[in-house]
Amino acid sequence: MLKAAFDPVQLAIPFFVLAIILEILLGRFGKAKANYETRDTAMSLSMGFGSTVAGLLLGSVIFATTVWIWNHRIFTIPMTAIWAWVVLFLLEDLTYYWFHRLAHERRIWWASHVNHHTSTHYNLSTALRQTWTGGVAGTWLLWLPLTFLGFPPAMVAIQKGVSLVYQFWIHTEAIKRMPLWFEAVFNTPSHHRVHHARNARYLDANYAGILIIWDKMFGTFIPEVDEEPCSYGTVKNLGNFNILHNVFHEWVGIAKDVAASPRHALGYIFGPPGWSHDGSRDTSHTLKAKWRARVEAESGDQAGVGAP
Amino acid sequence: MDKALLIQLGGSITAVALLVAFAAWLGVARATPPLDAESARALLSLEFPDHKPDAVWIAADGAALIARDGALALVLYRRGDGYVARDLPWSTVAALKPTNGRLTLRLSDARPVFAVNDDAWPPKELA
Numbered sequence: 001m002l003k004a005a006f007d008p009v010q011l012a013i014p015f016f017v018l019a020i021i022l023e024i025l026l027g028r029f030g031k032a033k034a035n036y037e038t039r040d041t042a043m044s045l046s047m048g049f050g051s052t053v054a055g056l057l058l059g060s061v062i063f064a065t066t067v068w069i070w071n072h073r074i075f076t077i078p079m080t081a082i083w084a085w086v087v088l089f090l091l092e093d094l095t096y097y098w099f100h101r102l103a104h105e106r107r108i109w110w111a112s113h114v115n116h117h118t119s120t121h122y123n124l125s126t127a128l129r130q131t132w133t134g135g136v137a138g139t140w141l142l143w144l145p146l147t148f149l150g151f152p153p154a155m156v157a158i159q160k161g162v163s164l165v166y167q168f169w170i171h172t173e174a175i176k177r178m179p180l181w182f183e184a185v186f187n188t189p190s191h192h193r194v195h196h197a198r199n200a201r202y203l204d205a206n207y208a209g210i211l212i213i214w215d216k217m218f219g220t221f222i223p224e225v226d227e228e229p230c231s232y233g234t235v236k237n238l239g240n241f242n243i244l245h246n247v248f249h250e251w252v253g254i255a256k257d258v259a260a261s262p263r264h265a266l267g268y269i270f271g272p273p274g275w276s277h278d279g280s281r282d283t284s285h286t287l288k289a290k291w292r293a294r295v296e297a298e299s300g301d302q303a304g305v306g307a308p
Numbered sequence: 309m310d311k312a313l314l315i316q317l318g319g320s321i322t323a324v325a326l327l328v329a330f331a332a333w334l335g336v337a338r339a340t341p342p343l344d345a346e347s348a349r350a351l352l353s354l355e356f357p358d359h360k361p362d363a364v365w366i367a368a369d370g371a372a373l374i375a376r377d378g379a380l381a382l383v384l385y386r387r388g389d390g391y392v393a394r395d396l397p398w399s400t401v402a403a404l405k406p407t408n409g410r411l412t413l414r415l416s417d418a419r420p421v422f423a424v425n426d427d428a429w430p431p432k433e434l435a
Contacts, residue, residue, distance in 0.1 A: 020327055027336040035338050036331040037388040045324040052320070120390040125327070231354070239392050239418030249417065290358060 008161030032174035048128030058135030075150030096209035111250035127171035197230035200291035342370020
C-alpha cells in the first residue's frame with residue numbers, strides 16, 4: 001500500500017534507450033524528421049540522469065509526508081479494484097494538468113520546470129530533460145490530495161509513473177499526426193509539439209499529460225497548424241550549454257529580481273514568468289497580444305492591397 | 309552507498325555517454341550554412357518580429373550577425389545548430405574593441421565571439 005511493487009519508469013528505461021537509437025537512425029537515413037545536436041543531446045540525457053539523483057535526495061521527505069497524509073486519509077480505496085484504477089487514472093491526469101499549468105504560469109514553479117523546455121530540439125531525448133529542483137519547488141504536494149482521499153501511495157506512484165512513460169513517446173517530430181479519434185482524446189506528438197514551441201501563437205498551451213481533453217475543457221488547447229511550424233525552446237533561449245546554468249538560471253533570476261526590488265518580491269516569485277513591476281518585460285500574455293496585433297496589421301495590409 | 313544503486317548509477321552514466329557518442333557519430337544535427345543577406349533577414353524577422361533594423365552586419369564566418377535598430381543592437385549568434393537572440397544597447401556593441409579579427413561580446417550567460425574581417429569596429433554598415 002505504501003511502496004510500489006514496481007516503478008513503470010525504471011521498467012521503461014530499456015525502451016527509452018532503444019526508441020532514441022531508432023529515432024536517431026530514422027533521422028540519419030531520412031526516414032523521419034529527427035535532429036540530434038551532440039551537446040543538446042548530452043544536456044538532455046544528463047538532465048535525466050541528474051533528475052534521478054536529485055529525486056533520491058528529497059525522496060525520504062516526500063515519502064514521509066505522503067505516509068503522514070495516508071495515515072489521515074478519508075477513505076481506504078482498494079488497490080485491487082478496477083474502478084479505483086479508472087478513477088485514479090482520471091484524477092491523476094487532472095492533477096498533472098493543473099501541476100503542469102502552474103509550472104508554466106507561476107514563476108517559482110516555472111523555475112523548476114523551465115529546464116525541460118530549454119532544448120531547441122524536439123526529440124525523444126528531450127523527454128528525459130527532467131527537473132532537478134521539483135522537490136524543492138514542492139510541486140509534488142499537488143498529488144497529496146489523492147492520498148488524502150484514500151488512494152494508496154503505491155497506487156498513486158504507479159499511475160504517476162505510467163503518465164511519465166506515456167509522455168515519453170510524444171516528444172518526437174517523427175510522428176506527424178495520429179488518427180483523428182486519437183488526436184481528439186489523447187495527448188499526441190502534434191499537441192505536445194505545440195506545448196514545446198516558442199512561437200507566440202503557441203505559448204502557454206496543451207498542458208495535458210495523457211488526455212488532451214483537459215486542455216479542451218479549460219480553454220488551453222491550441223492545435224498545431226501547418227502554416228506555422230513549431231520553433232522549439234524558450235522565448236529567450238539559453239546562451240550556452242552549461243548544465244548548471246540550465247538547472248538554476250531561473251532560480252538565480254528570481255533571487256536577483258527579489259534582491260533588486262524586495263517590495264515586489266511576491267510578483268517576482270508568484271507572478272507569471274516575465275512579469276516585472278514596471279512592465280518592462282514580456283510575459284506570454286504580452287507576447288501573444290503583440291503577435292495578434294502583427295497578424296491583424298498584416299491582414300489589414302493585405303486587405304488594403306488593391307483597394308481604391 | 310548501496311552496491312545496486314552504484315551499479316545503476318554507473319550503468320546510467322555509461323548509457324548516457326554511449327547514446328551521446330552514437331548521436332555524434334551519426335551526425336543528425338540541423339545544417340547551419342553560413343548566413344547570407346537573405347537568411348540573416350529571415351532569422352531577424354523570426355527572432356525580432358517587432359523590429360525593423362536599419363542595417364545588418366554579418367560576421368566574417370557567417371556564424372553571427374548584428375543588426376541595428378536605432379539605439380538598439382539586435383544580436384544573433386550560432387549555438388550548436390541553432391541561434392541565440394539577444395538585444396542590448398547599441399552603445400555597448402559600438403564600444404567593443406576587436407583583437408586579431410575577433411570581437412567578444414559579454415552577455416550575462418555567454419561570451420559569443422564574432423569573426424571580423426579587420427579590426428575596424430563598428431563596421432561602416434552599422435555606424
